[in-house]
Amino acid sequence: MTAVARLPWDHVPAPPAAVPGFDVERVRADFPILKQPAHGHQLVYLDNAATAQKPKAVLDAILRYYEHDNANIHRGVHYLSERATQEYETARKVVQGFLHAGRASEIIFVRSTTEAINLVAQTYGRVHVGRGDEVLITAMEHHSNIVPWQLLCEEKEAKLRVAPINDEGELILEEFEALLGSRTKIVAFSHVSNALGTVNPVAQLIRRAHARNIPVLVDGAQAVPHMAVNVEDLDCDFYAFSGHKMYGPTGIGVLYGKTALLDRMPPYQGGGDMISSVSFEKTIYNKLPHKFEAGTPDMAGAVGLRAAIEYVQRLGLDAIAAYEHELLSYATEKVAEIPELRLIGTASQKAAVLSFVMNGVHPHDIGTILDQEGIAVRTGHHCAQPVMQRFGVDATARASIAFYNTKEEIDRLAAGIEKVREVFG
Ligand code: PMP
Numbered sequence: 001m002t003a004v005a006r007l008p009w010d011h012v013p014a015p016p017a018a019v020p021g022f023d024v025e026r027v028r029a030d031f032p033i034l035k036q037p038a039h040g041h042q043l044v045y046l047d048n049a050a051t052a053q054k055p056k057a058v059l060d061a062i063l064r065y066y067e068h069d070n071a072n073i074h075r076g077v078h079y080l081s082e083r084a085t086q087e088y089e090t091a092r093k094v095v096q097g098f099l100h101a102g103r104a105s106e107i108i109f110v111r112s113t114t115e116a117i118n119l120v121a122q123t124y125g126r127v128h129v130g131r132g133d134e135v136l137i138t139a140m141e142h143h144s145n146i147v148p149w150q151l152l153c154e155e156k157e158a159k160l161r162v163a164p165i166n167d168e169g170e171l172i173l174e175e176f177e178a179l180l181g182s183r184t185k186i187v188a189f190s191h192v193s194n195a196l197g198t199v200n201p202v203a204q205l206i207r208r209a210h211a212r213n214i215p216v217l218v219d220g221a222q223a224v225p226h227m228a229v230n231v232e233d234l235d236c237d238f239y240a241f242s243g244h245k246m247y248g249p250t251g252i253g254v255l256y257g258k259t260a261l262l263d264r265m266p267p268y269q270g271g272g273d274m275i276s277s278v279s280f281e282k283t284i285y286n287k288l289p290h291k292f293e294a295g296t297p298d299m300a301g302a303v304g305l306r307a308a309i310e311y312v313q314r315l316g317l318d319a320i321a322a323y324e325h326e327l328l329s330y331a332t333e334k335v336a337e338i339p340e341l342r343l344i345g346t347a348s349q350k351a352a353v354l355s356f357v358m359n360g361v362h363p364h365d366i367g368t369i370l371d372q373e374g375i376a377v378r379t380g381h382h383c384a385q386p387v388m389q390r391f392g393v394d395a396t397a398r399a400s401i402a403f404y405n406t407k408e409e410i411d412r413l414a415a416g417i418e419k420v421r422e423v424f425g
Helices: 024-028 055-068 079-099 113-128 147-156 175-180 201-209 257-263 299-315 317-336 362-371 385-390 407-425
Strands: 106-108 134-138 159-163 182-189 215-219 237-242 255-257 275-278 283-285 339-346 354-360 378-380 396-400
Touching: 055 079, 079 106, 079 255, 079 299, 106 396, 113 147, 113 182, 113 215, 113 237, 113 255, 134 147, 134 257, 147 159, 175 201, 182 201, 201 215, 255 257, 299 317, 317 339, 317 354, 317 407, 354 407, 362 378, 362 396, 362 407
Parallel strands: 134 159, 134 182, 182 215, 215 237
Antiparallel strands: 106 255, 237 255, 275 283, 339 354, 354 396, 378 396
């Protein structure tokens, strides 16, 4: 009988060393999808906040998983099941390292940011929020950080409180603080706003909530692709993100939670793998993180997410942040020169997002004309209708950047917007 080769279970892959410097042309070569024409022009992809493109390393890792390792995990004793389990659990450890979480069991694999927030609302929220209690969010949230709390508040007869933002799209800190009260049971806010690009002072907000013993959930969907995140330094209680916005596959996301809270939370969904024993009289739930991962998870998604994390770690998150900052400043200056264009979201701390409207032109028309030029932007309310209401618009056009975008592409965007002006001039 041949021995099955096994890697040690406690093996935590070290993050790859960052490659110094930032060579955008070399980076672009890793993204096959970018090399194609759109409507007769070289494609310019500026819809990264909706979903980011995937480097070949991610595509290869998924293919390799299905070609070599695929089997259902945790329950099998056979060779492939052990390998697949190891791939999945190693991915968890890579996410742990990526977020600087204290333990791998604090990383729960979910479908997306949306599922992560719903999980917290439906477990932590249902236990701790009662009649007359309050949940505090902000006026810049994505619908997925509004509606799960509304559902909870409706069920529990609790109140959803909303901290306002100023004309630049920044949270008004004094108002946020004033809304933290004895009835506030949880606070939830985005790290980076998808509609405005505002980077919130999350560490400061968390400190203020913790001063009143209120736990905090941070929606990190738009943060992790653009900056290094350290949940232990932030001291947040929950942190959520989606794989697909961070160069990984769709269908996989992450909820980080502190052990002390996760341990006391009831399960979210029931099914296989989340139990340690089942009888008709009594079911004993599995330990963390499996208690929150009912059913067969997205193994290939976890493998792809690991590859995405290792890819951005190779580039270096600080190098990414610096390059994107330069690109966003360049883009902001360029579009500021265009008459009749109004930027929505002018916070002093911003990441990756350029949202704008133009006098007399519907954002959908902006998007359509840009599309004809091969430039992909998003138009609409960006699942943040309260933000649109705050700025008195129905919709905006949003260009959102990634580290594979270039200054030449920003020039193409500016030229495209000039074309919009000509058409509507
Ligand atoms: N929060 C923010 C800030 C987002 O930008 C998004 C996606 N646009 C989400 C949450 C929801 O992410 P997903 O659709 O991947 O669940």
